[in-house]
Amino acid sequence: MTLLLIGEAPGRGDGPALGPGGSTGRRLTELFGRDDYLSVVRAVNLFDPRPERWSRRDARRRAVWLLMNREEERFVLFGRQVARAFNADEVPLFTWARAFKPLAVLPHPSGRCQAWNDPETVAKARTFLADAIERW
Numbered sequence: 767m768t769l770l771l772i773g774e775a776p777g778r779g780d781g782p783a784l785g786p787g788g789s790t791g792r793r794l795t796e797l798f799g800r801d802d803y804l805s806v807v808r809a810v811n812l813f814d815p816r817p818e819r820w821s822r823r824d825a826r827r828r829a830v831w832l833l834m835n836r837e838e839e840r841f842v843l844f845g846r847q848v849a850r851a852f853n854a855d856e857v858p859l860f861t862w863a864r865a866f867k868p869l870a871v872l873p874h875p876s877g878r879c880q881a882w883n884d885p886e887t888v889a890k891a892r893t894f895l896a897d898a899i900e901r902w
Contacts, residue, residue: 768839768840769807769841769842769898770807770808770810770832770840770841771794771807771810771842771844772809772810772811772812772832772842772843772848773809773810773811773844773848774811774816774845774848774874775813775814775815775816776814776815776816777789777816777876789876790876793875793877793882794875797888797891797892797895798895798896799896807899810836812828812848813828820847822850825848825851829848829851833867838867839867840862840868840870840898841867841869841870842870842871842898843869843870843871844872844875845872845874845879847874848871852865854869854871857870857871859873859890860890860894870898872891872894873887
């Protein structure tokens, strides 16, 4: 089974699709403990490029398209905006839920997200992602 990481949109200086460039890529490299994490998971953004204005309707449309058209069997959603697009905003962090496909929500991976200042959150994310890759 494959795992798909889903972000909002590329940040300034970030490469496309949550790749190793930029601050998001550095965070994911740290969480996975390897810079070649894209060899074991796939990654996309809801939007590429970032829209001028966030539209929940457009995000929801893109989320439905991803659910129906991606071969990956489990999704990890980064951030509450992405979770809302998948109608998963009530899903607790680091918990698998079922919405057509199994999905989980993790904090937004950017440096602006204060959750990453908490060592327990970082440890939880590392364990969760390692388990998501190994167990499935």
